[in-house]
Amino acid sequence: MEPEPLDGGSPSHNATDTASSSSAAGLTASQRRAEIRRRKLLMNSEERINRIMGFHRPKGGDDESHSESKLQLESDKPSPLPAPVSKRVVLGDTVCSLAGTADHAGSIGEYKGERKDTFNKPPEAGSDGTGELRQRSRGDLLEAPQRAPRHGLDQYLSRFDEAMKLRNQLMSEKPSQENGNAVEEFDSFRIFRLVGCALLAIGVRAFVCKYLSIFAPFLTLQLAYMGLSKYFPKSEKKTKTTVLTAALLLSGIPAEVISRSMDTYSKMGDVFTDLCVYFFTFIFCHELLLFFGSEVP
Amino acid sequence: MDDLPVKTEHVTVGGAWLLVLSSVFLCNLLKILLPSCSSVISRLLQKDAEQEFQMRSEIQNMKQELSTISMMDEFARYARLERKINKMTDKLKTHVKTRTAQLAKIKWVINIVFYILQAALMISLIWKYYSEPVTVLPDKWLAPLERLVAFPTGVAGGVGITCWLVVCNKVVAIMLHPFS
Numbered sequence: 001m002e003p004e005p006l007d008g009g010s011p012s013h014n015a016t017d018t019a020s021s022s023s024a025a026g027l028t029a030s031q032r033r034a035e036i037r038r039r040k041l042l043m044n045s046e047e048r049i050n051r052i053m054g055f056h057r058p059k060g061g062d063d064e065s066h067s068e069s070k071l072q073l074e075s076d077k078p079s080p081l082p083a084p085v086s087k088r089v090v091l092g093d094t095v096c097s098l099a100g101t102a103d104h105a106g107s108i109g110e111y112k113g114e115r116k117d118t119f120n121k122p123p124e125a126g127s128d129g130t131g132e133l134r135q136r137s138r139g140d141l142l143e144a145p146q147r148a149p150r151h152g153l154d155q156y157l158s159r160f161d162e163a164m165k166l167r168n169q170l171m172s173e174k175p176s177q178e179n180g181n182a183v184e185e186f187d188s189f190r191i192f193r194l195v196g197c198a199l200l201a202i203g204v205r206a207f208v209c210k211y212l213s214i215f216a217p218f219l220t221l222q223l224a225y226m227g228l229s230k231y232f233p234k235s236e237k238k239t240k241t242t243v244l245t246a247a248l249l250l251s252g253i254p255a256e257v258i259s260r261s262m263d264t265y266s267k268m269g270d271v272f273t274d275l276c277v278y279f280f281t282f283i284f285c286h287e288l289l290l291f292f293g294s295e296v297p
Numbered sequence: 298m299d300d301l302p303v304k305t306e307h308v309t310v311g312g313a314w315l316l317v318l319s320s321v322f323l324c325n326l327l328k329i330l331l332p333s334c335s336s337v338i339s340r341l342l343q344k345d346a347e348q349e350f351q352m353r354s355e356i357q358n359m360k361q362e363l364s365t366i367s368m369m370d371e372f373a374r375y376a377r378l379e380r381k382i383n384k385m386t387d388k389l390k391t392h393v394k395t396r397t398a399q400l401a402k403i404k405w406v407i408n409i410v411f412y413i414l415q416a417a418l419m420i421s422l423i424w425k426y427y428s429e430p431v432t433v434l435p436d437k438w439l440a441p442l443e444r445l446v447a448f449p450t451g452v453a454g455g456v457g458i459t460c461w462l463v464v465c466n467k468v469v470a471i472m473l474h475p476f477s
Contacts, residue, residue, distance in 0.1 A: 194471065213440045276467035283432060283456065283464075287314060 053153055159250045166246050189232040190270075193225055197274045201281035205289070209282075218278050222271055313431040314461060317422055321465040324415050329477050335407040339400050345392065352389045356382060423458050430455025 197218070204217050248258050327334070340346070359382045368375045428450055436443050436454030447455040 209438050214438050215440075215442060273467060273471070276464045277471065280464050280468040283314060283434075283461075286434065287432065 050153065053156065159252065163246045163250050166241050166249060169241055189229065192232070193270070193274055194277050196221060196225070197278040198281040201278045202285055205282050205285040214279075214282055218275065221278075222274065225274075313426060313429075314456070317426070317431055317458065317461055318465050318469075320418055320422060321462065322469050324418065325466075325469045325473050327411065328415075329473060331408065331411055332404075335404045338407060339403040342403060343396060343399060345396055349389065349392055349396065352385060352392065356385050356389065359385070419462070422462070426450075426458035431458055431461045432456045 200217055200221050201214075204214055208214075208217055245258050245262065249255060359378060363375065363378050363382065366375045366378065430447060430450045430452045433452065433455045439446050439454060443453060444451075446457060446460050447453065448457045448459055450457045
């Protein structure tokens with residue numbers, strides 16, 4: 001089903017309505033019957049989905065919503081094949097470009113195709129990914145409350161759509177991730193970091209710790225790494241598309257924000273790993289020195 | 298003056314850090330070796346493999362025999378042998394299915410037992426070193442995180458079991474990563 005535009009009915013929408021109704025007038029009796037049957041089928045599917053999603057409409061407003069859905073079905077009719085909608089989901093360094101219903105592959109593509117039949121989007125609907133979703137959610141608040149469930153459903157479905165895209169992306173990424181996992185874990189900068197931390201710990205245990213807290217040199221080293229990271233070749237770190245990212249995306253958080261927070265999170269993880277290696281090496285050296293009795297703290 | 302109590306404390310907990318480290322290392326090593334270990338154990342537990350091998354060779358022999366028989370000349374014999382092969386193949390299939398299910402069950406049980414043992418070991422280590430640190434450093438060295446590092450012992454300058462377990466797990470995971 002096509003979601004209504006923000007202002008409740010754009011001129012183009014009205015124009016399509018009038019055009020379709022005029023074309024309906026020119027139909028023969030059998031064509032009209034076929035059309036009625038088609039609408040009935042579409043409405044049934046819509047009701048089924050509403051029931052699944054838990055949207056119950058009040059009985060009183062049934063006629064209104066019925067006519068509304070009719071109107072929408074009318075507007076669906078002139079464009080059986082939706083115009084290609086280009087969406088770009090930016091997640092980490094990977095950019096997932098999806099072009100409407102036309103170039104979706106695999107089972108997800110099939111699923112989308114099925115869904116698009118009943119929930120067609122206007123061409124302008126998908127032009128701006130999640131940002132558009134937010135706009136629409138704001139538009140929902142302004143609109144009449146009886147339309148809210150419909151918009152909620154549309155919103156949910158578009159988010160679901162994005163989650164499916166993410167899943168698709170994950171499926172396509174999986175083999176390459178598995179292959180390049182070791183490379184990703186132990187790229188040159190990572191090895192450099194770990195070795196640097198271990199060496200610093202030895203140095204600190206030998207010379208510095210008597211005068212200074214052991215965490216001070218470590219923090220200095222981390223600052224140095226931040227500066228040095230520019231000079232190391234950046235490994236193509238693909239963002240792991242997890243259930244968490246999918247859930248965040250479904251809750252309406254833009255993909256860019258998610259990717260940034262994931263980046264920060266991974267950097268924190270790196271620092272934590274460095275700290276562990278540093279602390280372990282320090283304690284190990286300390287215990288060795290104590291064991292051989294060369295030094296007593 | 299300040300270093301004297303530290304030294305005495307250290308003598309009481311000597312080697313605890315190594316005990317925790319070796320436990321963590323063993324656990325991680327076993328986790329890596331678990332698939333091969335479980336397959337060896339399941340092979341030892343399942344003695345039907347020989348019977349299965351026998352059935353396979355029997356089927357192979359019968360098939361060879363079948364290829365020597367002319368279907369036109371000795372149809373009855375051919376059909377009888379073919380039926381026999383089919384019966385044996387069905388039997389083998391059921392056998393393999395049962396064995397595979399049993400194998401999966403054994404592997405699952407081994408995994409569960411391993412994780413339970415690991416959890417028990419970790420809990421017992423935490424229990425043992427809950428109030429005493431695994432090693433002690435002069436508290437000035439660990440400032441300003443001495444309380445965090447000493448948790449849950451509360452000993453100034455001590456390295457608590459939680460902190461040491463986390464550190465050991467991380468380091469051992471890095472060390473064993475090329476083998477996993």
